[in-house]
Amino acid sequence: MNLVADTLSLATEQRSLGPTNPVFPLLPALLSGCPVSSKEDMQYPLEVAYDYAAVTRASFRKGSGWNDWQELLPPLHPKMTMPVGGTPLVDVSGVAPRRFRGRGVLVKDESRNPTWSHKDRLNLFTVSAALHEGASTIIVASSGNHGVSAAAMASREGLNCVVLTMPEISPAFRDMILGYGAFPVFLPAEDRWPAMRLLQQIPGTYPVSNLTTVHTGHPWGPEGYKTIAYEILADLDGLVPAAVVVPTGYGEMLYGIYKGFNEARLLGHIDRIPQLVSVEPAARGPLYHAIKAGLSATTVHANPTIQSGTATTVNGYRSVVAMRESKGIPLLVDDEAARAAHAVMARQGLWQEVSSSAAFAALEDIPDLESDGPVVVMGCSTGLKETPSSMQVSVAKADLVSLRAYLKNEYGFDP
Amino acid sequence: MNLVADTLSLATEQRSLGPTNPVFPLLPALLSGCPVSSKEDMQYPLEVAYDYAAVTRASFRKGSGWNDWQELLPPLHPKMTMPVGGTPLVDVSGVAPRRFRGRGVLVKDESRNPTWSHKDRLNLFTVSAALHEGASTIIVASSGNHGVSAAAMASREGLNCVVLTMPEISPAFRDMILGYGAFPVFLPAEDRWPAMRLLQQIPGTYPVSNLTTVHTGHPWGPEGYKTIAYEILADLDGLVPAAVVVPTGYGEMLYGIYKGFNEARLLGHIDRIPQLVSVEPAARGPLYHAIKAGLSATTVHANPTIQSGTATTVNGYRSVVAMRESKGIPLLVDDEAARAAHAVMARQGLWQEVSSSAAFAALEDIPDLESDGPVVVMGCSTGLKETPSSMQVSVAKADLVSLRAYLKNEYGFDP
Numbered sequence: 001m002n003l004v005a006d007t008l009s010l011a012t013e014q015r016s017l018g019p020t021n022p023v024f025p026l027l028p029a030l031l032s033g034c035p036v037s038s039k040e041d042m043q044y045p046l047e048v049a050y051d052y053a054a055v056t057r058a059s060f061r062k063g064s065g066w067n068d069w070q071e072l073l074p075p076l077h078p079k080m081t082m083p084v085g086g087t088p089l090v091d092v093s094g095v096a097p098r099r100f101r102g103r104g105v106l107v108k109d110e111s112r113n114p115t116w117s118h119k120d121r122l123n124l125f126t127v128s129a130a131l132h133e134g135a136s137t138i139i140v141a142s143s144g145n146h147g148v149s150a151a152a153m154a155s156r157e158g159l160n161c162v163v164l165t166m167p168e169i170s171p172a173f174r175d176m177i178l179g180y181g182a183f184p185v186f187l188p189a190e191d192r193w194p195a196m197r198l199l200q201q202i203p204g205t206y207p208v209s210n211l212t213t214v215h216t217g218h219p220w221g222p223e224g225y226k227t228i229a230y231e232i233l234a235d236l237d238g239l240v241p242a243a244v245v246v247p248t249g250y251g252e253m254l255y256g257i258y259k260g261f262n263e264a265r266l267l268g269h270i271d272r273i274p275q276l277v278s279v280e281p282a283a284r285g286p287l288y289h290a291i292k293a294g295l296s297a298t299t300v301h302a303n304p305t306i307q308s309g310t311a312t313t314v315n316g317y318r319s320v321v322a323m324r325e326s327k328g329i330p331l332l333v334d335d336e337a338a339r340a341a342h343a344v345m346a347r348q349g350l351w352q353e354v355s356s357s358a359a360f361a362a363l364e365d366i367p368d369l370e371s372d373g374p375v376v377v378m379g380c381s382t383g384l385k386e387t388p389s390s391m392q393v394s395v396a397k398a399d400l401v402s403l404r405a406y407l408k409n410e411y412g413f414d415p
Numbered sequence: 416m417n418l419v420a421d422t423l424s425l426a427t428e429q430r431s432l433g434p435t436n437p438v439f440p441l442l443p444a445l446l447s448g449c450p451v452s453s454k455e456d457m458q459y460p461l462e463v464a465y466d467y468a469a470v471t472r473a474s475f476r477k478g479s480g481w482n483d484w485q486e487l488l489p490p491l492h493p494k495m496t497m498p499v500g501g502t503p504l505v506d507v508s509g510v511a512p513r514r515f516r517g518r519g520v521l522v523k524d525e526s527r528n529p530t531w532s533h534k535d536r537l538n539l540f541t542v543s544a545a546l547h548e549g550a551s552t553i554i555v556a557s558s559g560n561h562g563v564s565a566a567a568m569a570s571r572e573g574l575n576c577v578v579l580t581m582p583e584i585s586p587a588f589r590d591m592i593l594g595y596g597a598f599p600v601f602l603p604a605e606d607r608w609p610a611m612r613l614l615q616q617i618p619g620t621y622p623v624s625n626l627t628t629v630h631t632g633h634p635w636g637p638e639g640y641k642t643i644a645y646e647i648l649a650d651l652d653g654l655v656p657a658a659v660v661v662p663t664g665y666g667e668m669l670y671g672i673y674k675g676f677n678e679a680r681l682l683g684h685i686d687r688i689p690q691l692v693s694v695e696p697a698a699r700g701p702l703y704h705a706i707k708a709g710l711s712a713t714t715v716h717a718n719p720t721i722q723s724g725t726a727t728t729v730n731g732y733r734s735v736v737a738m739r740e741s742k743g744i745p746l747l748v749d750d751e752a753a754r755a756a757h758a759v760m761a762r763q764g765l766w767q768e769v770s771s772s773a774a775f776a777a778l779e780d781i782p783d784l785e786s787d788g789p790v791v792v793m794g795c796s797t798g799l800k801e802t803p804s805s806m807q808v809s810v811a812k813a814d815l816v817s818l819r820a821y822l823k824n825e826y827g828f829d830p
Contacts, residue, residue, distance in 0.1 A: 063478065081505075082505060083503035083504075083505060083524075086501065086503070088498035088501070089498075090498060109498075109529070111531070112527040112529075113527070114524070114527075114765075115766070116526070116531065152764035152766070153764060155762045155763070155764065156763050156764040162818075172799055176799075180761050180762065180764065180766065181758075181761065183821060185817075185818050198819070198822070199818075199822075202822065343594070346567075346570075346594040346595050346596065347570045347571070347595065348570070348571050349529055349530070349567035349571035349595065350529075351530070351567070351591055351594055382531065384587055384799040385799065402600075403577075403610060403614075404613075406598060407613070407617065
């Protein structure tokens with residue numbers, strides 16, 4: 001499998017999250033979910049297992065960084081040299097609901113990644129796996145952050161990248177996919193699966209997005225999101241947040257954050273993990289409905305929503321596990337509340353995508369939390385990539401005449 | 416002046432860069448250049464002076480950060496809590512001109528700042544000065560990164576912000592200015608100065624952009640850019656680059672980078688400073704022409720260029736000083752070369768604005784450098800904010816039919 005000899009990674013194998021947790025070699029990555037426990041109507045994802053007993057370097061205190069966490073991550077391919085993560089916590093306590101202000105409310109600003117979203121953490125490891133396996137062409141089905149990030153990471157490493165997307169993709173995403181050197185294919189929804197099957201037949205192609213009806217995704221991807229938990233602990237110098245509020249689509253980030261905190265707990269660095277709050281668009285919300293119904297997965301209608309980053313119609317089993325293990329709180333947020341929160345965050349200097357603004361809006365609906373500590377809200381991506389109409393920014397036209405009027409109104413100044 | 420008692424800053428006064436270098440109190444900031452040495456046809460900027468003999472904490476080795484540099488920066492107002500900077504160096508040696516590959520070519524990716532450009536470093540200090548002076552309203556004349564950044568920083572601190580801009584501003588910049596809660600005024604060029612004069616008459620207003628014919632700007636602003644030099648030294652663990660290539664408009668960043676390295680030298684941490692390479696659009700280039708003519712400043716025609724971030728018609732004296740003191744190399748880059756470099760950088764995972772891509776293009780024209788060490792190229796801002804037409808990304812329309820054709824061409828695959 002061409003794994004690097006001198007890596008510090010203690011990854012040992014792939015482990016299924018399905019019944020009886022069967023294990024498989026670390027590579028090749030199983031891209032269609034657990035081959036043992038999956039059934040026609042339910043596919044189970046895999047994760048990466050580690051030899052935790054051998055961990056010697058992990059540190060989650062002030063000043064720790066990615067170099068301290070290599071043991072707990074899949075083996076990065078040596079060609080992967082793009083710096084990812086290291087994003088800051090931005091204090092927004094002053095505009096948070098009053099009952100949380102004493103704890104502190106912090107936005108983890110993932111828009112400071114290479115392609116300005118959290119997805120770079122995932123693709124660092126999916127593209128690394130592709131390189132380990134000798135792939136020549138990444139295939140990704142996405143009309144958003146995931147496709148853009150995969151395109152950037154793949155191009156940088158000399159891989160081809162085909163992005164299966166929609167004709168109605170936002171212009172910014174389209175330009176970036178093209179600009180990063182990927183080949184976008186604009187397909188109506190019904191052609192997406194046939195195209196994916198066509199591409200998969202070609203030797204050297206390598207999917208980094210989901211291939212199953214119930215979402216399973218690439219087993220190495222969520223491992224990249226664990227670094228969000230590690231970074232939060234490092235920034236807070238070991239203090240554990242009471243909750244982490246996570247905009248949730250397929251739940252890969254949700255699971256990665258859960259797993260990162262849980263590893264720090266297993267290794268004895270912290271004694272509890274934060275409660276995870278999943279935030280989905282009220283018009284969809286498959287995870288919310290799965291949890292309320294006690295199911296492992298549900299499918300919902302593709303109702304319209306402006307929260308495009310989390311507008312999925314099916315959840316993944318990963319997210320159900322993360323919620324169960326973290327005493328998670330599933331919430332729905334409607335578009336109007338998300339849009340209002342977008343404006344509030346922007347006035348804090350945080351121009352986020354609408355689906356992340358929904359996570360800030362969700363603060364209003366969080367019930368009492370079990371522990372002390374701050375609340376961290378995931379800000380996943382810059383709002384600059386979204387179709388402007390989803391923002392509905394009203395454009396004020398102003399000239400000298402209206403400037404004078406404004407000054408008179410605001411300042412009583414009448415020159 | 417309400418300066419914070421417990422600040423670690425060793426800033427002592429404002430010092431003119433003009434003849435005889437007269438000094439003035441640290442605040443109020445002199446917003447119209449040196450009042451002693453400026454003449455009708457030549458205005459001189461001011462900078463901040465420090466008690467370097469009292470410096471005890473400064474460190475420029477691996478792991479150092481902003482907390483280690485407080486002595487060397489103006490006193491931040493305690494309300495300023497937005498994390499700025501800490502941007503990574505991204506290796507692009509593989510696509511750099513062959514003669515530089517051995518040295519290493521690194522892009523300092525400033526698109527990882529809060530509003531995705533370097534300007535946040537400047538406005539951290541201009542808005543801080545505004546707060547120290549009790550201002551209520553920031554005024555900024557800008558149709559680009561500066562206005563957006565000032566709007567975000569001002570809003571976050573509860574200040575009003577008026578942005579004097581043009582009707583033809585890019586939609587992304589316009590939406591951000593509005594979204595961050597600023598009041599944009601769309602004015603034709605000839606109304607800009609009258610509007611600025613109108614606004615300045617109002618008590619509590621505070622300009623953070625230039626007010627003089629020859630650019631002088633806010634004396635505290637370039638101090639923020641010194642942290643670019645400090646961060647480069649820290650990332651390289653004290654190794655001094657041979658050159659830093661800087662997209663240059665008014666030269667505030669150019670001067671800040673020079674001054675940061677020079678301070679590290681004065682304090683005995685390094686024994687030389689990098690050569691600065693200024694990069695301006697070939698259609699304009701006031702600094703280039705000033706240096707070639709041995710002048711302190713020149714004015715050029717507002718010829719069209721897509722390098723909007725650096726499309727100034729006049730330079731500032733600061734930039735002439737920075738070039739003289741660093742054995743600087745002034746270069747011009749035409750739009751075609753900038754556009755080609757934009758594509759090369761994007762395929763390295765760096766989607767930069769065109770004016771920063773020009774800095775990468777300039778590598779071709781750099782003559783022999785005096786020292787060993789890597790070359791650092793400033794990547795100032797995300798390309799996402801620019802008007803798409805300046806990118807001229809050709810939109811490929813692809814469906815299943817063209818996908819099959821692509822696969823046949825690229826892979827000889829004919830399903």
